[in-house]
Amino acid sequence: MTIMEFFGCTFISYGLPFAMFLFTIARDPLRVIVLIASGFFWLLSLLLSSLLWFAVVPLRDQLAFGLVFSVIFQEGFRFLFYKLLRKADDGLQKVSQANEDEHVMPRDISNKHIMAYVSGLGFGILSGAFSIVNVLADMAGPGTIGIYGDSQYFFITTAFLTLCFVMLHTFWGVIFFNGLDTKRYWMIAYVGVTHMLVSCLTLLNQRTDSRPEPLYLATLIPAYIVMVVSGVMAFFVAGGSVQNIKAAFVCRKGRYEID
Amino acid sequence: MSSKISSNSGDDEPNERTSLVSRHPVNARTAQEGGTMESLSASPAHLLTSSSTASDVEAAAAFDNTLAGNSDTPQTRDQASSPDDVAIITPEVTIRDPGRPLTMQPDQDGTQPPPRRPSRQTRGQSGEPASQEEEEEETLLYGAKHVIMLFVPVTLCMAVVVATISSVSFYSTNSGQYLVYTPFHDETDDTGTKLWQSMANAAILLGVIIVMTIVLLLLYKYKCYKIIHGWLIVSSVMLLFLFAYLYLMEVLRAYNVPMDYITVAILMWNFGVVGMVCIHWKGPLLLQQMYLILVSALMALIFIKYLPDWTVWFVLGVMVIWDLVAVLCPKGPLRMLVETASQRNEPIFPGLIYSSTMVWQVAGMADNNGEGKKKKRRKRSSLTTSSTVDDNSDTEDGENMRNGPRINRALSGSTESARARSAVQALNSDGVTSSGRRSPTPQRRTVQTARTSSASNDQGRPMGQEQIGSTEDEEERGVKLGLGDFIFYSVLVGKASSNGDWNTTLACFVAILIGLCFTLLLLAIFRKALPALPISITFGLIFNFVTTSLVRPFSDKLASEQVYI
Numbered sequence: 001m002t003i004m005e006f007f008g009c010t011f012i013s014y015g016l017p018f019a020m021f022l023f024t025i026a027r028d029p030l031r032v033i034v035l036i037a038s039g040f041f042w043l044l045s046l047l048l049s050s051l052l053w054f055a056v057v058p059l060r061d062q063l064a065f066g067l068v069f070s071v072i073f074q075e076g077f078r079f080l081f082y083k084l085l086r087k088a089d090d091g092l093q094k095v096s097q098a099n100e101d102e103h104v105m106p107r108d109i110s111n112k113h114i115m116a117y118v119s120g121l122g123f124g125i126l127s128g129a130f131s132i133v134n135v136l137a138d139m140a141g142p143g144t145i146g147i148y149g150d151s152q153y154f155f156i157t158t159a160f161l162t163l164c165f166v167m168l169h170t171f172w173g174v175i176f177f178n179g180l181d182t183k184r185y186w187m188i189a190y191v192g193v194t195h196m197l198v199s200c201l202t203l204l205n206q207r208t209d210s211r212p213e214p215l216y217l218a219t220l221i222p223a224y225i226v227m228v229v230s231g232v233m234a235f236f237v238a239g240g241s242v243q244n245i246k247a248a249f250v251c252r253k254g255r256y257e258i259d
Numbered sequence: 260m261s262s263k264i265s266s267n268s269g270d271d272e273p274n275e276r277t278s279l280v281s282r283h284p285v286n287a288r289t290a291q292e293g294g295t296m297e298s299l300s301a302s303p304a305h306l307l308t309s310s311s312t313a314s315d316v317e318a319a320a321a322f323d324n325t326l327a328g329n330s331d332t333p334q335t336r337d338q339a340s341s342p343d344d345v346a347i348i349t350p351e352v353t354i355r356d357p358g359r360p361l362t363m364q365p366d367q368d369g370t371q372p373p374p375r376r377p378s379r380q381t382r383g384q385s386g387e388p389a390s391q392e393e394e395e396e397e398t399l400l401y402g403a404k405h406v407i408m409l410f411v412p413v414t415l416c417m418a419v420v421v422a423t424i425s426s427v428s429f430y431s432t433n434s435g436q437y438l439v440y441t442p443f444h445d446e447t448d449d450t451g452t453k454l455w456q457s458m459a460n461a462a463i464l465l466g467v468i469i470v471m472t473i474v475l476l477l478l479y480k481y482k483c484y485k486i487i488h489g490w491l492i493v494s495s496v497m498l499l500f501l502f503a504y505l506y507l508m509e510v511l512r513a514y515n516v517p518m519d520y521i522t523v524a525i526l527m528w529n530f531g532v533v534g535m536v537c538i539h540w541k542g543p544l545l546l547q548q549m550y551l552i553l554v555s556a557l558m559a560l561i562f563i564k565y566l567p568d569w570t571v572w573f574v575l576g577v578m579v580i581w582d583l584v585a586v587l588c589p590k591g592p593l594r595m596l597v598e599t600a601s602q603r604n605e606p607i608f609p610g611l612i613y614s615s616t617m618v619w620q621v622a623g624m625a626d627n628n629g630e631g632k633k634k635k636r637r638k639r640s641s642l643t644t645s646s647t648v649d650d651n652s653d654t655e656d657g658e659n660m661r662n663g664p665r666i667n668r669a670l671s672g673s674t675e676s677a678r679a680r681s682a683v684q685a686l687n688s689d690g691v692t693s694s695g696r697r698s699p700t701p702q703r704r705t706v707q708t709a710r711t712s713s714a715s716n717d718q719g720r721p722m723g724q725e726q727i728g729s730t731e732d733e734e735e736r737g738v739k740l741g742l743g744d745f746i747f748y749s750v751l752v753g754k755a756s757s758n759g760d761w762n763t764t765l766a767c768f769v770a771i772l773i774g775l776c777f778t779l780l781l782l783a784i785f786r787k788a789l790p791a792l793p794i795s796i797t798f799g800l801i802f803n804f805v806t807t808s809l810v811r812p813f814s815d816k817l818a819s820e821q822v823y824i
Binding site: 029030032033036037039040043046047049050051053054063066067070071074126127129130131132133134135136137154157158161162165198199202203205206207214 | 403404406407410759760761762765766769770772773776802805806809810812813814815816817818820821822823824
């Protein structure tokens with residue numbers, strides 16, 4: 001039972017991101033590097049926020065405080081990573097050439113959305129991993145949750161929320177980078193606001209004295225709505241259109257590739 | 260200690276032991292293509308055609324000539340004319356020709372028809388000396404691929420260690436037994452005592468390593484190759500048979516699987532013998548890499564199991580410093596070793612190096628084999644020698660491993676880099692020109708080629724047969740990382756995972772990979788052998804402690820309250 005739960009939750013939270021990684025990233029060395037680098041940036045933001053959380057002793061029990069600053073730090077580091085990427089464009093272009101013969105601008109550089117997507121996914125994968133990996137380790141047993149009155153939906157909610165955040169980070173990455181590229185700053189504001197909103201909504205998952213049962217639905221439903229909206233937005237921002245969707249259903253070779 | 264990264268072209272510095280050697284494709288073609296017939300003849304570089312054995316012999320002869328300094332060899336031309344499968348034997352040729360067109364066109368790599376040469380020649384003459392910037396750019400070209408070629412094995416090695424640590428309790432629990440090098444077992448609760456005891460342990464271990472390095476240096480200096488090889492072989496035998504057997508036993512025990520001794524004996528015999536053959540003689544690249552990774556993982560597990568908790572961290576810290584000193588100090592022991600090797604113009608011993616692209620290599624060959632002959636290589640084989648060496652490093656317990664691998668690496672790296680350097684210098688002095696935008700690439704190639712050829716010379720000759728040039732550049736070029744780096748990366752990650760927090764493991768993993776990226780970036784910039792441990796391990800240590808003390812409580816709280824940031 002615990003093993004089944006473990007695998008079920010693993011696949012819920014990481015099935016989609018893993019598929020995305022496999023189909024769009026794994027084959028391209030440059031993307032793998034950018035993915036890890038963006039993950040590292042997310043790690044730095046987490047480090048900074050936990051440092052702040054740790055330093056401000058009186059507010060250590062108030063996760064809302066740490067959360068707000070953590071969101072700010074994450075978006076800050078997303079911006080830093082954007083700056084870094086744009087600075088490194090030249091170098092990346094050289095590094096990514098597979099052959100000396102290739103003097104064409106590689107796709108990854110010419111299409112700015114690809115790196116935006118990759119870095120967004122890097123943020124998402126690491127943040128998702130950090131929020132679920134220990135839970136998964138507990139999930140494998142021995143023992144399971146609910147004995148002391150905790151919600152029996154704890155694990156599955158965690159899994160779905162993790163998936164949601166991985167995807168959200170991916171979409172935010174695309175929107176954020178594009179907003180900076182095209183100087184449409186409302187996009188950046190959108191990213192910041194929705195990130196803050198969704199994160200604050202997850203505060204409802206806490207069990208407090210006045211609210212013994214966590215309000216999972218109040219968290220999950222808005223989070224998924226935001227995710228879908230952001231996804232659609234990212235899709236169109238990246239040059240998607242209805243025709244593209246139709247075309248996607250036509251069988252052709254290499255359709256899983258981003259181009 | 261263990262890790263160095265060497266770039267293809269060492270510009271200036273003599274040699275440092277290189278754990279990472281980035282290999283570039285050996286292009287015999289380049290040399291051939293670039294020059295006219297005359298230039299070809301003048302140039303030592305030879306292409307060997309795989310098709311004809313006779314040509315190989317000739318090539319060998321030509322090679323010898325080149326070595327002797329004779330520039331004109333008729334045979335060379337013939338060989339050059341043959342389009343495919345060219346092995347570059349002598350790098351120097353390439354370097355010498357001033358007018359030589361460094362600018363090669365990409366397409367030519369694949370197939371070089373003789374007719375093109377004239378055109379190139381013209382180009383080459385028109386060319387101007389390449390600036391260092393261009394060279395650097397060239398080095399960067401293959402960066403991403405190299406990084407990934409190292410990411411995968413490093414990740415695999417760490418995965419093996421982490422999986423073992425978290426599933427087989429034998430390796431994460433203290434049995435009260437420790438390595439002899441660590442007389443203090445921090446069993447007290449007093450932090451101060453623990454601290455100095457750990458430091459003492461680390462110092463003792465470091466001392467052992469230094470002594471072993473010096474012993475190796477002396478052995479090498481006085482040409483006791485047999486002893487060194489014996490040493491390496493004994494240690495790899497121990498690792499492959501004894502430690503692998505212990506590992507198998509513990510895994511079976513952990514999963515409660517019964518197995519009879521006969522089966523185990525057959526399994527171990529086959530595993531060990533195949534491993535020995537792959538590591539010290541030849542075998543499929545994939546198999547060899549697999550064995551190297553396994554051997555590193557086994558060694559890392561031994562360290563994790565038999566070193567006291569705090570000592571591990573101190574040892575890692577000490578290793579960072581030692582690595583820096585040994586590789587970068589003008590009087591560093593590894594550096595001296597390398598210099599000796601380069602003076603003798605020898606391939607370094609089999610280094611304990613993982614190389615992303617080498618095919619088969621003969622291990623003990625370096626010593627004394629016929630000269631002038633070349634081994635047939637496969638496309639990937641150019642790097643071969645170094646790979647062989649790596650195996651050895653894995654072997655022994657603490658000391659030997661470290662010393663041996665480092666040295667070997669250093670040696671190999673140094674020789675190659677030294678040659679590359681000289682080649683580069685020659686190029687510059689000659690005023691080799693790079694034409695237009697492309698120039699960087701061609702130059703780079705030359706450098707690489709030279710290197711390759713030098714490597715091949717060292718290694719190839721001894722082996723004694725024909726070397727076949729590889730057709731494809733990509734396959735030939737690769738990166739080398741010392742096995743010691745693998746071991747210490749894995750020790751760090753494994754130790755981080757032994758306290759049961761996966762976040763720490765993840766953080767260390769990401770930090771090490773990022774450190775590796777930085778190191779490779781530096782490699783591309785400085786283009787000489789670099790220590791691979793310092794940046795990665797420093798990052799890893801920082802992230803380990805920060806994550807354990809700061810991030811862990813925070814993220815645990817977030818996870819248990821299901822709050823997402």
